[in-house]
Amino acid sequence: MDKYQFLITMAGVLFSLGLLGVAVRRNLLVVMMCLEIMLNAVVLSFVTSASRSGTLAGTSMTFFIYVAASCEIALAMAIVVLLVKRHGSLDLDAHQDLKG
Amino acid sequence: METCFVIFFSTLAVVFAALVVILRQPMRAALALIAHMVSLAAIYAALNVHVVAIFQILIYVSAVMVFMVYTIMLLDDRDTSYRQRFSRWVYPALAVAVLIPVSLWLLPANPGAVVAPALADRFSFASFALDFMKTYWFHFELATVLLLIGVLSAWTAVKEGLNG
Numbered sequence: 001m002d003k004y005q006f007l008i009t010m011a012g013v014l015f016s017l018g019l020l021g022v023a024v025r026r027n028l029l030v031v032m033m034c035l036e037i038m039l040n041a042v043v044l045s046f047v048t049s050a051s052r053s054g055t056l057a058g059t060s061m062t063f064f065i066y067v068a069a070s071c072e073i074a075l076a077m078a079i080v081v082l083l084v085k086r087h088g089s090l091d092l093d094a095h096q097d098l099k100g
Numbered sequence: 101m102e103t104c105f106v107i108f109f110s111t112l113a114v115v116f117a118a119l120v121v122i123l124r125q126p127m128r129a130a131l132a133l134i135a136h137m138v139s140l141a142a143i144y145a146a147l148n149v150h151v152v153a154i155f156q157i158l159i160y161v162s163a164v165m166v167f168m169v170y171t172i173m174l175l176d177d178r179d180t181s182y183r184q185r186f187s188r189w190v191y192p193a194l195a196v197a198v199l200i201p202v203s204l205w206l207l208p209a210n211p212g213a214v215v216a217p218a219l220a221d222r223f224s225f226a227s228f229a230l231d232f233m234k235t236y237w238f239h240f241e242l243a244t245v246l247l248l249i250g251v252l253s254a255w256t257a258v259k260e261g262l263n264g
Contacts, residue, residue, distance in 0.1 A: 012200050040160070070247065077167050079257060
């Protein structure tokens with residue numbers, strides 16, 4: 001196994017850990033952090049591919065992922081604060097009245 | 101030597117990511133997430149992709165985690181989600197989380213793939229900036245618009261939520 005295959009597997013491990021956290025944790029803030037771990041795993045796979053092929057596309061894509069992540073976290077934190085003000089809890093089970 | 105660095109910081113990244121999932125207190129989980137992101141930045145630096153390493157520290161560790169830490173400090177830390185950490189989906193989620201990396205591990209390596217000979221200069225900050233602005237200037241402008249929309253959306257959400 002070469003370095004790049006090891007890193008792609010590592011990205012898979014990190015993505016799985018993030019997915020596990022999103023599925024099993026009850027705290028809204030920790031769920032958001034696990035989403036960030038999943039995004040970081042995607043960035044790691046892009047950087048590994050770019051580093052392997054020596055092209056610019058992978059690293060440019062990471063820049064746009066960072067922009068999307070910044071927007072996501074700004075909006076998500078505002079929504080989390082409003083949800084906690086409305087329901088008085090960070091527990092996901094307290095937000096069962098949300099549709100969808 | 102480079103491979104040793106990559107393996108060491110990859111191990112650190114996985115350990116800190118696991119701590120984010122396991123730790124009870126969100127502030128401790130946030131600190132573990134910061135350590136995880138710094139480990140990833142070290143991996144990018146070891147791969148000679150310095151631009152992404154700098155972005156990782158500047159954007160993720162600085163901007164995004166400041167948001168997260170402020171929100172944790174703003175909200176009450178005595179909550180039912182602290183006493184009972186995990187939902188009832190632990191075992192199915194654990195099975196899926198094991199299957200994904202195992203399937204990636206079993207993927208056959210592609211012997212015909214192109215491997216770049218030397219990357220030291222290709223991803224330096226100056227050459228990346230020049231190439232990026234030549235090729236992706238329009239996407240860069242779109243990204244700035246997206247950032248503006250994000251800021252306006254967050255501001256509107258808070259305003260409407262406080263009014264309604």
